Amino acid sequence: MKPSAALADFDDLDDQALHWFVRQLAGLNPAEAAQLQAWLAAAPAHGESLNRWTQQWNELDALPAAGVHRLRRQLKAELAQVRPSRPWNRNWRLGMACLVALLLGMGGIMDSSWDDQQQALHSQSFATARGQQLSLTLPDGSRLLLDSATRGEAILYRKRREVHLPEGQAMFEVQKDPERPFDVMAGPLRVTVLGTRFAVRYTPASLQDGRVHIAVEEGRVRVADAKHAETAVELLAGQQVDSDRQGRLGAVSAIPPAGVASWREGRVSFEDATLAQVLAEFERYGETGLVLNDGRIAALRLTGTFDPRRLENFRRVLPQILPVRLQARGERTEILAAP
Structure with a gap:
């Protein structure tokens, strides 16, 4: 769906939701925030309608980034000119109309290249x-x-x-x-x-x-x-x-x-990483067979460079660089605190 497709033909409830959506963009003071919460609490449909406007706003992210950035700056500039003293006065409705027109207009500007860029x-x-x-x-x-x-x-x-x-x-x-x-x-x-x-x-x-x-x-x-x-x-x-x-x-x-990308040379480097993080990284390259059941051992930190394809080297040096020992448990090996 193109970003402008669902912005037309909204009913009275959507009109109210748009009112609150625009006011949120402009910034709410504490009293206005309380009014919004009261409006949302009045009926589940209020929140659903407001969410639809929010979703349309978020869907603008599908447009090219530069266009979206310009659009949002322009919208907020428009909102600064239409902040209401009373929710439903003529100027405020005019401001909301400008907002929708701006969305539709920007959508039209982008539509000329939308299909081409999205293909x-x-x-x-x-x-x-x-x-x-x-x-x-x-x-x-x-x-x-x-x-x-x-x-x-x-x-x-x-x-x-x-x-x-x-x-x-x-x-x-x-x-x-x-x-x-x-x-x-x-x-x-x-x-x-x-x-x-x-x-x-x-x-x-x-x-x-x-x-x-x-x-x-x-x-x-x-x-x-x-x-x-x-x-x-x-x-x-x-x-x-x-x-x-x-x-x-x-x-x-x-x-x-x-x-830069030392993994290209078969190296993974750690700087003050926890033992749990180190094992998780090794697991990205294959099954380690190493088990951590003690949170204190998992939190031990180490610095070094290893070859993830040579796990036996890591297993051999681990008790030399940390106060741990390895204990076979069937097909697994548990890392325990050194005596």
Whole structure:
């Protein structure tokens, strides 16, 4: 559905819901917030109608990012001019009409290129098993190297290129094409490039616990919260940045060339990671057979670089770097506190 399709022909209840939706965008004072809660509590249908407007607003994210950013700035500027002293006076209704007209108008402006931009020229899903790495080349010449336990989808449109990375990590070598930006969507972040080599990691169930990590080997990239482009930072070669689960970016820091996607060389590095995080990372590459049943042992921290394909080396050195011992339990091995 195109973003403007469901905005017309709303009834009286939707008129009220639109009223509250617009007031929320403009900002509510405590008294207005209390009035909204009273209106929502009056009938379940009120909340359902308000949610429909909110959903339409959120669906604007399907439009090209630059257009959405301009639209939302323009809408909020309009709202600043129509904030009501009384909920249903003529100026307020006029303001709401302007809001809907603006949505419809922007939709019309974008509709001319909407179908063209949304028509995928190429779509390709990919996934690697534990312990597997995979290299693939997209039709535009861009190359992806996928690490173990990684899945995603590459979609090439007429005016843009996208890779969605819901799990895992990958190294990207992007074919330069200024007319078709290349975006990588990972967790809450959007990474935009024209031509470069960079690595993206998003492993919500493993090490980094839902954070996104980006490191640039060559060229430069733009990193932003996928829903708030104004928070973007630019990374140059030899720089890295992490985000938290909400997409808030940390400080940009330096990274040596060997540190960018070190998994390409069969290395995983840990810095002050818990033993539980380390084991979860090893499990991305294969069955470890190691068991943690003591929370205190799981919280022990270590720093080091290991080869995930040589688990026996890790098992051998573990009692030397942490106060633990290994105890066989049938086909499994439990990590216990050292005596």
